Amino acid sequence: MSNKTSETVTDRPQRKPGSQIIVDTLIEQGADVIFGYLGGVVLPLFDKLYDAPIKFIIPRHEQGGCHMADAYARATGKVGVVIATSGPGATNLTTGLANAMMDSVPIVAITGQVRTDLIGNDAFQEADTTGITRPITKHNEIVKDPSLLAQTIREAFYIASTGRPGPVLIDIPVDMQTTEIEVEPPTKIRLPGYRIREQGHARQISAAAQAINDAQRPVLYIGGGVIAANAAEELRSVAKKANVPVTMTLMGLGSLDQNDPLSLDMLGMHGTAYANYAVQECDLLIAVGSRFDDRVTGKLKTFAPHAKIIHIDVDPASISKNVRVDIPVVGSAKYILTEMEKELVHRDRTEWFKRINDWKKRHPLRYDTNAGTIKPQYVIEEIYRQTHGDAVVVTGVGQHQMWTAQFYKFKRPRQFITSGGLGTMGFGLPAAIGAQIACPNEIVIDIDGDSSFNMTMNELCTAVQYELPVKVCLINNNFMGMVRQWQHLFYGQRYSCSSLQNPDFAKVAEAFGAVGFTVKDKAQVPDAVKKMLAEKRPCVVDFHVDKEENVWPMVASGKSLHEMDGLDIFEMA
Amino acid sequence: MKHIISALVLNKPGVLAHVAGMFAARAFNIDSLAVGRTDDPSLSRMTIVVVGDDRVVEQVRKQLAKIVTIVKVQDFVGHDMVARDLMLITVSCPGDKRAEIQALIEMFNAKVVDISPKSVMVEVAGPETKIEAFIDSCRPYGIKNVVRTGTVAMARYGRTQAENQ
Ligand SMILES: Cc1cc2nc3c(=O)[nH]c(=O)nc-3n(C[C@H](O)[C@H](O)[C@H](O)COP(=O)(O)OP(=O)(O)OC[C@H]3O[C@@H](n4cnc5c(N)ncnc54)[C@H](O)[C@@H]3O)c2cc1C
Ligand SMILES: Cc1ncc(C[n+]2csc(CCOP(=O)(O)OP(=O)(O)O)c2C)c(N)n1
Numbered sequence: 001m002s003n004k005t006s007e008t009v010t011d012r013p014q015r016k017p018g019s020q021i022i023v024d025t026l027i028e029q030g031a032d033v034i035f036g037y038l039g040g041v042v043l044p045l046f047d048k049l050y051d052a053p054i055k056f057i058i059p060r061h062e063q064g065g066c067h068m069a070d071a072y073a074r075a076t077g078k079v080g081v082v083i084a085t086s087g088p089g090a091t092n093l094t095t096g097l098a099n100a101m102m103d104s105v106p107i108v109a110i111t112g113q114v115r116t117d118l119i120g121n122d123a124f125q126e127a128d129t130t131g132i133t134r135p136i137t138k139h140n141e142i143v144k145d146p147s148l149l150a151q152t153i154r155e156a157f158y159i160a161s162t163g164r165p166g167p168v169l170i171d172i173p174v175d176m177q178t179t180e181i182e183v184e185p186p187t188k189i190r191l192p193g194y195r196i197r198e199q200g201h202a203r204q205i206s207a208a209a210q211a212i213n214d215a216q217r218p219v220l221y222i223g224g225g226v227i228a229a230n231a232a233e234e235l236r237s238v239a240k241k242a243n244v245p246v247t248m249t250l251m252g253l254g255s256l257d258q259n260d261p262l263s264l265d266m267l268g269m270h271g272t273a274y275a276n277y278a279v280q281e282c283d284l285l286i287a288v289g290s291r292f293d294d295r296v297t298g299k300l301k302t303f304a305p306h307a308k309i310i311h312i313d314v315d316p317a318s319i320s321k322n323v324r325v326d327i328p329v330v331g332s333a334k335y336i337l338t339e340m341e342k343e344l345v346h347r348d349r350t351e352w353f354k355r356i357n358d359w360k361k362r363h364p365l366r367y368d369t370n371a372g373t374i375k376p377q378y379v380i381e382e383i384y385r386q387t388h389g390d391a392v393v394v395t396g397v398g399q400h401q402m403w404t405a406q407f408y409k410f411k412r413p414r415q416f417i418t419s420g421g422l423g424t425m426g427f428g429l430p431a432a433i434g435a436q437i438a439c440p441n442e443i444v445i446d447i448d449g450d451s452s453f454n455m456t457m458n459e460l461c462t463a464v465q466y467e468l469p470v471k472v473c474l475i476n477n478n479f480m481g482m483v484r485q486w487q488h489l490f491y492g493q494r495y496s497c498s499s500l501q502n503p504d505f506a507k508v509a510e511a512f513g514a515v516g517f518t519v520k521d522k523a524q525v526p527d528a529v530k531k532m533l534a535e536k537r538p539c540v541v542d543f544h545v546d547k548e549e550n551v552w553p554m555v556a557s558g559k560s561l562h563e564m565d566g567l568d569i570f571e572m573a
Numbered sequence: 574m575k576h577i578i579s580a581l582v583l584n585k586p587g588v589l590a591h592v593a594g595m596f597a598a599r600a601f602n603i604d605s606l607a608v609g610r611t612d613d614p615s616l617s618r619m620t621i622v623v624v625g626d627d628r629v630v631e632q633v634r635k636q637l638a639k640i641v642t643i644v645k646v647q648d649f650v651g652h653d654m655v656a657r658d659l660m661l662i663t664v665s666c667p668g669d670k671r672a673e674i675q676a677l678i679e680m681f682n683a684k685v686v687d688i689s690p691k692s693v694m695v696e697v698a699g700p701e702t703k704i705e706a707f708i709d710s711c712r713p714y715g716i717k718n719v720v721r722t723g724t725v726a727m728a729r730y731g732r733t734q735a736e737n738q
């Protein structure tokens with residue numbers, strides 16, 4: 001590290017420029033990878049990063065950088081770090097921040113800002129970054145006193161990673177980076193307005209356990225909070241001990257191995273029939289780290305109509321936000337599941353499982369396997385088969401995302417990385433890059449849509465530059481498929497503006513220095529997947545799939561969860 | 574139903590914007606909002622009056638508590654408390670109405686704070702109902718201007734103070 005040497009007087013405390021303090025504190029907080037993009041007011045910071053023992057990844061757009069940090073955080077459970085310059089750099093981060101906010105992902109974003117004496121003067125590349133990002137961050141702060149730099153960064157990591165995780169942004173004017181200050185030892189974090197309750201109320205935990213023991217037809221409804229809490233093991237123990245079936249939200253997939261007989265797979269708008277029926281008929285719904293999103297509940301009035309509801313969540317504001325909860329338990333899933341398990345007893349629930357298994361038999365997920373075209377579900381099943389269900393899977397947003405959630409059976413937490421709450425098209429490729437950096441030894445596959453990929457495919461450059469063997473598997477229907485599906489169902493098949501002219505994606509990949517090929521014939525799918533998996537360079541496989549395939553089942557908006565369309569559509573198959 | 578929510582917040586720039594933005598983003602309605610310093614220079618007090626059913630107000634309270642720069646939030650519903658508004662009101666006051674208006678001012682325990690040939694400025698403090706009643710009583714004479722602080726409130730027996738420690 002390049003410390004100032006000239007004027008150091010031995011007994012005086014060490015003095016360093018703010019930029020060095022920032023870098024030192026980032027290292028102290030465990031940041032070993034940082035994503036970010038340059039600009040005038042972060043040059044002092046980048047100068048110090050030059051010598052730092054930190055792997056630095058430069059995306060091709062700050063949004064990409066933020067998604068990379070996001071996926072890095074989701075894949076590792078650590079805090080993702082992203083840096084951008086003021087003005088346009090900061091505004092380019094906003095989609096990424098909002099995405100992380102909605103899915104509760106811990107990120108620390110550092111933005112440069114114009115000199116403090118220029119703030120408010122419409123200076124060059126000035127934007128009110130804290131003002132713009134306030135509603136899309138868990139917390140943000142502008143530093144106007146260099147002696148507060150280190151502590152503000154420490155607090156940012158603490159806030160981002162504790163309680164309900166989320167993105168925290170620190171806006172740092174360039175003069176804070178250049179001013180020399182004395183290095184102070186870390187002080188205790190004191191945030192009088194930030195309190196988190198990790199341990200649930202003992203009486204509530206007992207009440208929850210009692211209700212589970214008493215229930216005839218319970219269902220565990222598991223969300224992203226279980227993954228955030230690293231509580232998959234505890235969940236498994238609870239489900240096994242009490243013998244309760246488990247359904248997972250899009251964000252919760254991987255909490256329980258989907259090959260486990262207790263798994264009901266995903267619930268909700270495009271969830272399985274057996275999960276949705278089970279929720280509608282259960283007498284006890286045990287929500288853990290899930291937030292009763294409208295994609296999950298369907299019509300609220302008739303959601304789980306016979307059920308008593310237990311809600312375990314670390315964020316009190318999540319509880320009773322959308323549904324009335326009978327037994328609220330505020331605290332971390334890990335702690336509460338551990339405590340609760342001690343009071344649970346095994347119940348056979350033969351009738352309940354008989355009913356569930358009957359639904360499973362009658363309404364498995366299916367598609368037309370005899371079709372002459374490439375069905376999107378077939379491609380995903382083939383990827384699943386050839387990766388033995390072990391790959392880290394990332395998606396864009398749309399139909400392909402739902403088919404991935406349905407047809408790839410996830411085994412472990414942090415294996416499936418997708419944009420759930422914001423539904424950000426373009427998340428796929430940058431997220432795959434972030435995940436590949438987090439998991440260099442895993443196979444990382446971005447199962448993407450053609451329109452989603454179009455939004456951020458410039459990040460192929462990044463994958464090539466850093467020699468990341470990410471695989472992009474395009475479910476290319478030449479449509480904004482999910483939009484087309486809605487136009488098909490609700491707008492009389494008037495496909496207004498929902499098809500784009502796509503490039504030849506294989507050629508695009510090659511131009512970027514990646515590998516690309518196109519698959520138009522169903523018979524070629526297995527070999528293409530094999531070739532893709534063997535490829536050591538970034539690779540794009542463009543599967544030309546059936547253009548007008550729809551995602552089933554589907555609970556149309558305003559419908560109750562058991563009113564699914566499309567259950568009988570493949571009876572012929 | 575009307576709820577008076579009291580929030581102790583860090584005295585930092587952006588906190589008010591955060592609160593206002595959160596209310597707008599979540600479609601909560603603010604009836605009134607009063608902000609002022611406390612005896613501790615690092616803290617300010619916001620008193621927010623919101624109208625909504627219990628579930629909405631419960632969300633308001635929880636969402637406020639989530640904001641990192643908000644130290645403490647209390648909903649005064651069901652608490653024994655004192656709530657006051659302060660109003661400055663300018664009323665037309667021709668010579669022949671002076672006595673009448675003077676009587677009204679005395680009746681409301683209000684105070685004349687400025688006077689001009691044709692009007693008086695009156696300071697009224699008290700519960701919101703009293704303020705409203707005073708406004709209604711002034712209408713016949715002609716109201717020229719009204720400025721109100723919004724409600725401030727405190728639980729009795731110094732309860733809020735004790736809980737803040
Ligand atoms: C096109 C599209 C279709 C979709 N369709 C569906 C669908 O059919 N089914 C579906 O499920 N989703 C679907 N989604 C996703 C949906 O929009 C939501 O993102 C998702 O349902 C939310 O998941 P969750 O409830 O697990 O909450 P998350 O967003 O994962 O929130 C986590 C919750 O856990 C809490 N938490 C965090 N940490 C902890 C902790 N340590 N301990 C305890 N609690 C904690 C948080 O406070 C929060 O309440 C779809 C999305 C898209 C884009
Ligand atoms: C940034 C952004 N813009 C618009 C949307 C609305 N939207 C949701 S799905 C979708 C179409 C996605 O098309 P594609 O990526 O090709 O996936 P497909 O549904 O065809 O599998 C659109 C436009 C969105 N989710 N995100």
Ligand SMILES: [Mg+2]
Binds near residue numbers: 478480481
């Ligand atoms: Mg498409």
